Amino acid sequence: MPAETMRPEAELQIVRKPLPHDSAPRHVTGTAAYIDDIREPSGTLHLAPGYAPIASGRIVSVDLSAVRAAPDVVTVLTAEDIPGANDISPKQIGDDPALATDTVRFHGQVVFAVVAKTRDAARRAAKKARFVTEAAPPVIDVAEATEKVLADYAFVQGDPDAALATAPVSFEDEFRIGGQEHFYLEGQISLAIPGEAGEILVHASTQHPSEVQHVVAHALHVPSSAVTVEIRRMGGGFGGKESQATQWAVLAALAAVKTGQPCKFRLDRDDDMIMTGKRHDFRVRYRVGHDENGLLQGVDVALDARCGHSEDLSMGVVDRTMFHSDNSYFYPNCRVLTRRFRTNTCSNTAYRGFGGPQGMVFAERMMDQVAYRLGKDPLEIRKANFYGGRGRDRTPYGQQVTDNLLHELVAELEADCSYWERRAEIAAWNASSRILKRGLALTPIKFGISFTLMPLNQAGALVHLYRDGSVHLNHGGTEMGQGLFLKVAQVVAEEFGVDMGKVAITATRTDKVPNTSPTAASSGTDLNAMAALAACNEIKDRLYAFIEQKWRVRRDKVNFRDNRVFFDNQSISLAELANAAYVERISLSSAAHYRTPVISWNRDKAEGRPFYYFAYGASCSEVTIDTMTGEMRVDRVDVLHDVGKSLNPAIDIGQIEGGFVQGMGWLTTEELVWDKQGRLRTHAPSTYKIPTASDVPEHFIVKLFQSDGAREKTIYRSKAVGEPPLMLPISVWCAIANAVASVRPGVVPQLDAPATPEAILKAVRRALSGDA
Template sequence: MNKPVADHLLRPAEPFADYHANQRQRLDAAGEGRAQDAGARVGISLPHESAVLHVTGTATYADDIPELAGTLHCALGTSPVAAGRLLGIDLDAVRAMPGVVRVITADDIPGVNDCGSALPDDPILCDGEIRFLGQPVFAVVARTRDAARRAAALAKQVLRVEAAEPVLTPRQAHAKGQYVVPPMHLLRSASGRDEAGIRAAIAAAPHRLTASLDVGGQEQFYLEGQISYAIPREGRGMHVHCSTQHPSEMQHLVAHALGVPSNAVLVECRRMGGGFGGKESQSAQFACIAAVAARLLNRPVKLRLDRDDDFLITGRRHGFWYEYDVGYDDEGRILGVTLQMVSHAGHSADLSAPVMTRAVCHFDNAYWLPEVAMHGYCGKTNTQSNTAFRGFGGPQGAIAIENILDSIARRLGRDALAVRRANFYGQHERNVTPYLQPVRDNIIHELVEQLQASSDYAARRAAVAAYNADSAVLKRGLALTPVKFGISFNVKHFNQAGALVHIYTDGSILVNHGGTEMGQGLNTKVAQVVAHELGVGFERVRCTATDTSKVANTSATAASTGADLNGKAAQDAARQLRERLAASVAARHGGQAADVRFANDQVHVGGKVLAFNTVISEAYLDRVQLWSDGFYATPGLSWDKDRMQGHPFYYFAYGAAVSEVVIDTLTGEWKLLRADILHDAGRSLNPAVDIGQVEGAFIQGMGWLTTEELVWHPKTGLLTTHAPSTYKIPTANDCPPVFNVKLFDGPNVEDSIHRSKAVGEPPLLLPFSVFFAIRDAISAAGGHQVDPPLSAPATSEAILRALAAVRQAA
């Protein structure tokens, strides 16, 4: 008999456990307290450096900065059509609105009207060609934000446009051969770089699979929207407070827009209320507009978007469309595969090329592919220009191979985990990626084995089958999926960082580095690294706002490299200081500098124990330099972008997740009952912060694959899902009642910062297990005889469509 739908969906699969208390006990059992007493300041779960400020509401974000006298506010007038030409603007009505000080168009920009990240193809304000519905055409500067918005809302009335037929989907763009960058091709074959050999291997395989897949995009939905506050300074200078992941790029683009050198622009960011990639390149347009307005009026100007405008103007994760042809054997091992990926790039290049590159380099995920041909196309459409999003193409690449293996398993009547394991990279053979980087740090076999045991996968697989046999309406699904994610920017020169460390005469320490804090705990980890290196308490160290006048030419805080790069740079600076102090102490108190030890706010030298403050005071009197700069460049990287070969990643991060879901076959509703995660963070710098990142990434990725659906009107090109009322992100209620998250115990084989591993992006791939558990439950409705044609996001409507197809085919 069927259980009651409502009761079953709402009742936890197991009694709710105090997960965080259990984690605290586990971390204590690991000896964190003893490590801290021994002087360690890394590898322990210290609180986020701004935690108290966050919960008390005193953390300063860009909109919290006290406004200077005379501050004006800016709002944007946007295009009401998705494609066409701008014929003219009648601004008299806008200028006549109460409170309006000035209206700015492309002609008013003193420098270059472009804010493109990779190519000069992204105008700050529309200068003729209309590219998407929501494109900024003019900026209104007024005495209040409300007055500016009211005036900007007249855009539909004052813009004279000639509309054209928009291209709105990647399929349409591909059919027209319309791309923002040239196509990419990566081939690896035993017969050489010849696709004919790959197709021959597929044709000769015992089994063949030909199919397609659609995966949608995802809105970053940061809590703090896009905002810039520009303040004119003397001598043509400009100080811009900007919520951005890439202050140096904002500095360069603002300088270009103003027609001044970079040294005239200072960009500062203390913290962001989330970024997720959406503030890597796309904060530039708003920084440039605010700066141009501030320069023209010689008054401070603030530009803060509301949520609707943020959705309608900015881009998001690229949606992908795939077609693939696969040959495989009786065990489910892939013998050959050809893949075509077309991304939804939007109207300009932005970061679409590196996103596609990473997608191509992550199609293999954790699997050996002996014969493979990949073709990547970045479709140009009349929509917002899509951009970076946590994972940066990696999730879009890897989900394709997971869908292929899931289908192969169902066609062979085998457990999907067995098929996945049969295709895993080997330890000493079958261990070279399609782009020819050896996988030398492979721990996926051991990690998956541990998770399989700890999650009781085999017993639960049998229990799910028994449950489904007894339930006609409700169906359960279970899936275990792995992750292998490459860490480094896939543009070599971005893999560098700088830092400054100052020690003041009272023993307090100030750190400035090129990374940005968006809630992920970067400043916490960097402060821990510095405290550890100097042997002092964490409370002595303070990280200040990212500032282009302090550390220059920084890379974006992206690609999960924030702690890797900036932690190493700060460690370099702190180590130089420690060596200077050791030499100073040895000179004053005897002994060898190499024997001086710093720990627990004390300095041990020649049998003496000195307070850290005493050592600093003495060093100052001895005229020892108490500040230092540090630098780090990731070693061993190479990439040939034309041949798509090389060593683009310093190391790989691994992980795996098991998810169990239940679906209602009458309504398409579903619920995640339990998730078990084992993730590889190397020797974690801060286990509590890293576990939080894993949890957050899992839920965020689950939203991408299940509920967050983007819809454009098929005729007008209006993004209809442009507010929380129409776009559903996960909430606390979507978290599973049983959520077991652990970190894999093992150091990074590469010399990363304290042998830790990046943890920002890799765990976003873990909720693949949710999507394939839903697919497994749908498959159960047809007795596992039909491969469900499920697209992502797996909304209730998509689930019902897949169920209908399964039942019809069965």
């Protein structure tokens, strides 16, 4: 039987059910154990970070005598204490030290770590360090940066310069797209416990246990087999724990090795926000050429990314910005150029969408501008430029769009939300309202699913069938609240035909499933569920062979369901079958592997098929702005989203709702501010505004697009849902621009992201003055 064989649709009993999150009762009762809830072993010590008071320059000297003499301090770690590589960068790039030495590259860069008997004692002691420094002017804004973390990179299709030169209508513009703090509820934390023979167990809040394992091993100068990383659940990750959990794990492990005692490192919220990376922010400059009807002929866009002090994941993140700079639109001739600048700020990193949202914001801004310049409705221009049939189905990177749902999905939402009726009603309302203005926008998304770094498109799983018919499940994915563990468990329960209660969901551990990929790129279920399916099929293959030998029944006459196995007009419990197989010395365990088929990407040549398939969606948002204050309210949101044939509709809708609100925060209220000294000023909830329940509109309707499922062979024909929904609230940002446009018809609104009250007020004033 092929490893990816799935049960027929008509026989499904567990998959497709809207089952609640496996940890939901524990979440609401406070019994779900996170790392800080693990009972601390006797003698556990605590760490706190220390850093220099500058953002750029040189450390002349540092006096740690008062730190070491502080009450309850056990030791102080510096770079000299690291026996192996002083590097926490992904793939050991070598540009991001765990502890800085003589050079400071951003305000908050850790220079030493205090190890004390209590967390409070460690934090108080860290403040006693005395630095002598030579400060240099920090480079904060990407417009001032000159040093790059990577070489410039571009996609080019056709002849964009000629297309722009001959287009009937052309224009050029620029704007800014802001970054975003992850603001996970559980901050960065690691607990390291030394073993008896030099091995170490690290409980790390990480999306990438294998990377933490390898980086810790390199820092300690021990084999990876000596380091085990475990994570049962995270209190949110959103990409912020893909690469940036390693530093705290390394320092906790280093302290544990040096002291011989368990050591915990939990960052304070302010330190977490100051020291860890954000979503990349961009300066975007572009030229556009189109015909009299708004059909694009040439696009030339340059995206300048602020990467921070080190490379981190900027290659993949900014590449993903390029991959999604087209969003849903066909560019006959285009140049998509990216430049990745080094700045004296924290190193920007993965964030839900992994750069894709920034590319899509550009595409939607461009669609709006074409429409406003031509005096047309933006939805007309969007639909006219959608990917279509032959000749209009190639992306800027050359992949053919073969699973296009844009036209039918957008048409369905357009009718369902009464777009044109509301457009007319809003126009009439705005004409009679001098101060309050309303806006409406319907925007699509087309998001590619797969890691564009090809080796990451693989997963492993470990499944045990016990003699009592219960099942143990382990895989390389990590649970951060998104329901991954439940979805994979549903697949396993479906394959063995058992109740969900029979499947034990266990913590991710690097000594159970090795060499795993990060839980990122929306691929968690696609990869890990397929690996678990393969493991189930391997065990079932042995059981089918056993049944055929013992009862002379072919496998096509055997059915696993209702905790029993049916064949030859009889049935036995799964427990009876497992026990009988055990007696005959048949293995009831399998470690299986899955790799995504057909994909390929050669970055140097910019060619291949980087995505297994595309996920689609659309949203329509209505807002009201106050032109006197810049304040804004979201009045209504309608979403129609493509998840193929859902494994769990309740989980998927929850992901769409959460992703929408998080993306809405990025585009409207969440603003990162550094001062001229390079200090992050928005490093706490008091100065950084994430959306709250009161920001969610009363009318917030999310529906799943009904289709025949993914055209590719995905797990039960479902599609990924983690990242694509974050781009749906671009409709909110475009609706705000639409409201600004109504202030003075004929003027193109100039609105940066996020659309804070200050940004809205600035755009309104520019529109009123005609300077837009």
